[in-house]
Amino acid sequence: MAATALTLAGTGVPAQAAPAPGGPGIGDTYYPDYGNSGYDVGHYDIRLRYTPATDKLTGTTTILATATQDLNRFNLDFVLDVSSIYVNNRPATFAREGDHELVVTPARTVSTGGAMTVVVQYSGVPSTKVAAGFTAWTKTADGALAIGEPEIAWWWFPSNDHPTDKATFDVSVAVPTGVEAISNGTMPRPPVQESLGYTRWSWRSLKPQATYLAFLTVGQYDIATDTTANGQTVYNAYSQLLTPELRDGARASVERTAEITDWESTIFGPWPFEARGGVVLPPGSISFALENQTRPNFAASFFRRGANTSVVVHENAHQWFGDSVSVADWQHIWLNEGFASYAEWLWSEKNDEGTAQDIFDYLYATYPDDASIWTTAPADPGTAELFGDAVYDRGAMTLHQLRVAVGDDAFFEILRTWTADHRYGNGTTAEFTALAEKISGQDLNALFQAWLYTPSKPVPASKSLTKP
Ligand code: ARG
Ligand code: ZN
Secondary structure: HHHHHOOOOOOOEHHHOOEEEOOOOOOOOOOOOOOOOEEEEEEEEEEEEEEEEOOOEEEEEEEEEEEOOOOOEEEEEOOOEEEEEEEOEOOOEEEEEEEOOEEEOOOOOEEEOOEEEEEEEEEEOOOHOOEEEEOOOEEOOOEEEEEEOOOOOOOOEEEOOOOOOOOEEEEEEEEEEEOEEEEOOOOOOEEEEEOOOOOEEEEEEEEEHHHOOEEEEEEEEEEEEEEEOOOOOOEEEEEOOHHHHHHHHHHHHHOOHHHHHHHHHHHHHHOOEEEEEEEEOOOOOOOEEEEOOOOOOOOOHHHHHOOOOOHHHHHOOOOOEEEOOEEOOOHHHHHHHHHHHHHHHHHHHHHOOOOOOHHHHHHHOOOOOOOHHHOOOOOOOOOOOOOOOEEEEEEEHHHHHHHHHHHHHHHHHHHHHHHHHOEEEOHHHHHHHHHHHHHHHOOOOOHHHHHHHHOOOOOOOOOOHOOO
């Protein structure tokens, strides 16, 4: 566009585009004001102090980012009370907008490609902050949990809160001595007594990590550490508030993490991260499990009937499908949940507890015709059904139909190529279906249209072929 490019009068030197504010969203279809535009984060250094008795969180987050435009203003997503912000060593002004936007005006414009060091000092009682209609921070009897999807980062660190802007993380938290503070990755140093009554715990995530997959679990935990055959740290934690029965079921499941992830890596490709493990939460706190990077957190209730290896298989399958390969837009959530659910089917098949076809047939026959699984399209579930049956079960059924259509060799090659091609990045449904067609050499349009895009009950290929 040389002919029409602006030049500085008389100099022939291209003029800079006028500096402009970054946007309050990153372009997500379902959550247009999640994430921000105008910069790209490379690293978060989150340094906190937390007191369970008062639920008071104070600290500093330092964000290392790069401007992607000439930037005279930008947004962070955050809800706690900010006392100061520095951008590139100079005090910045800031204001709150809407329920989670923090608008930052640096003293000097940052030019395209320029480094931005953003230092945010803050404090607050996270459980009192309501945004998107709720508080995602969970207070427990002996601590707190920063665990949620898609919303959680706002309650504990300022960020560009969208899975398309991944970064490495250092998380360090001082808590009263005797209480554990657990996060992702490995511990670059053991916990250190830092002042009278407080011990600082440090954690580091070495691979790109989505903001919602960063977690903080504080409370009294029994820790079990180990090393895998390939030398990786296994760090498991069990709430001391578990009953003996819950604790036994939890240990009989989570202590198998290395075995389960080794098996998963034979199907999905090499384990993507630097550590493994799991955290089992106090009863009555959170009712779901979350695939936090390197170390999923599990509700105690998953173990109320004893061992439950399916949930360990599911959350660890997400390390490939969700954590290493993350959604490019929240509407593609079946790429996480359908795949993690199908991993459970494969685990069942491996353990002679029912084949994937058995599970498919059971679900197909059991869901009532008017159930949401049939009236919701997995590839466009909307926010109300983001974690609904269509995303989980129909997502897995779609993968099974794909496997039936292309055969095992092509199917498992598709899975491994997907995790390799998008490793530490993002993916879309269209990219997945195109890859499946490319590897199988088949036209799969009708299959994907029926199973992913149409809000009605599809006819399975296997069924229609064997019809009398
Ligand atoms: N990704 C989580 C899982 O595997 C689900 C999280 C659902 N979130 C929630 N707030 N219920 O299954
Ligand atoms: Zn899941």
